[in-house]
Structure formats: C-alpha cells, structure tokens
Amino acid sequence: MIKGYIEINKDICKGCELCIEACPQGSLRLSTHINTRGYRYVELVEQNCTGCTNCALVCPDVAITVFREQKPKKAV
C-alpha cells in the first residue's frame, strides 16, 4: 500500500470535522487541545494514511498539505 502523510496547519483549522468524515482510512481525529482561535483542530493519529487527498479536497480552510510516497522506479 502506498504510504502518505498530511500536515495540518493547526492555526487555521476550524475543527469542522469534514476531513474526518472524508478520510477512508479513519486516520484523523479532533485534538483535545485548542488552537489560538479557540477551535479544536484536527490531527493525524493513525499511520495508515495513503495520501489520497480526500481530506484536503473537502477542507474549507485549505489547512491540509498532503505528501505521498514516491513510486518505485521501474527497472529498465
């Protein structure tokens, strides 16, 4: 399985939880901490992220950056 990870800008996340619903792997959850604006932000807890970008697509605040493992180069 392709591995990936995401970075969430916790200062602009508003904790709307849409990414949690969109994540097919269930890797996201609401943090128990709050950010500078008083919102509970979302964090990546599981390490089964595949970098599918679903969370970033539905994020209304453009808080998510997605990284995905490079494909192994085919032997020539």
Add this chain to the structure above:
Amino acid sequence: MSTDVLTQELQQGFDCVYEKPDTLTDTRFHYCPGCGHGVAHRILMETIQELGIAEQTVGVAPVGCSVFAYHYMNIDMQEAAHGRACAVATGVKRVLPDRYVFTYQGDGDLAAIGTAETIHAVNRGENILIVFINNAIYGMTGGQMAPTTLAKMVTSTTPYGRETDWIGFPLKMTDLVAHLPGAYYVTRQAVHTPNAVRKAKKAIRNAFEYQKLNKGTCFVEIVSNCPSGWKMNPSDSNKWLEENMLPFYPLGDLKVPEKA
C-alpha cells in the same frame, strides 16, 4: 508528539501531492467552520494556477459572505455594488478583452438583487464566467429567506417554513439562464464530497477554457451549505444538502457546447 517525529522521519522519499495554491493569499478565511465558500475559493484559484492565467485574470467580488474574496484571492480583484458584479464584469471584459473575467456571487447577490444584471449579462452573451454559490439562504445577515430557499425550509424570516402559496417558489436561476441564447456553458455542481469537489473543479476549468473561444457566458452554479444559517453542524448540513437541496437542484450540465 509521535506524529511530529514521524513526519520528520518521512520527509525523504515523499512528494507533495496537494498544497495551498499560490493564487490564494495567506489570509485566514473568515468563513464559519465547514462553509462551502472556502472550497469554492480554493478550486477556483487552483484552476487559475493550473492554467497559468493568474496574471491575466480579473475577478469581481460580490456583496455577501464572500465580500472579502479580494483579500483571499491573490489576483486582480474588483469589488462591485450589491448584485452588480455581472455589470462590472461586463465593463472589465469590454475594456480588457484579452483578460479572463469571472464574478463570484452568492444567491442573495445574484438571484435576488442582481437578477436583472445577471439575466441581461447572459442574454448579451458577455464572455465572462459567473460562479454562483447557492446555499438557499442569506448567510451574512443572519439566515433570512433568499429567493432560492426551498419550500417548507425554515429560516429566520420564515420560522414556520417557506409557504409557497403566499411567499412564492424557489427560483432556479441556473435553469433560467440555460434557456438564454447568450449562455454557452451552464452547469450545476456541489462541493459536499471529495468527488463532487473534483467534478466542480473540472467544470470551472472547462468554463475558463471556453472563455478563450469568445462564444458566450459560462455559468457555474455551486450548491453549497450554510451550517450557521441552517443551524446545523457541518457534517449534518452536508447530509441535509444531499437529502433536500440536491433533489430540487439536481447536479449536472444544463447546457454544453455543441461539438463542432
């Protein structure tokens, strides 16, 4: 935190596959949590970045929740009086015909006070893109009834639901403009699921590409949610949108250019 350590370890051998486009400024959106405006802003700006037309694009901001669109979009923007975005865009496009011009309007702006401007701009076949965010409510002023409010829908000015026998029926603006000969591409999309977002982005991309052809107005309606105005949390509002808005405002292309 374990995730931070993990992140640093994984940096090598990974590609960035999704990040904030440069055409959005670093300003934090003022929208309510879960609002569809943020997604609509992002797909519009991503498209402009992917097409490489940021320097040749002029946007016209409306009045409503998205009145500060010019703070977020890192391109040339012009604010218009309430409902007059299409008229302003007409002027911009006629003075600068080589630029891509779009308006970004909500349903209170486009379908209520700006109906005349919108219909006449489309009827003249102005070569502009009109992005219409339909959330069936006046979000900014406190959730009052809009022309697009569904029948029986509760808003702050229709506390017993919209009674169509004396308040009237919801206005399908997109269907209305699809009949006009000046309209070249008319479509209705939504942004409530990842797939819907992908389709909406594709529609906006098509609209910008059609604008090159100078054939007429492109009109993209985006059915969106309003968690604060509907008094729901963001995920419930998306479910409500799917169950109530989409049967009345079905997604899809209403008018597509005939293939030559």
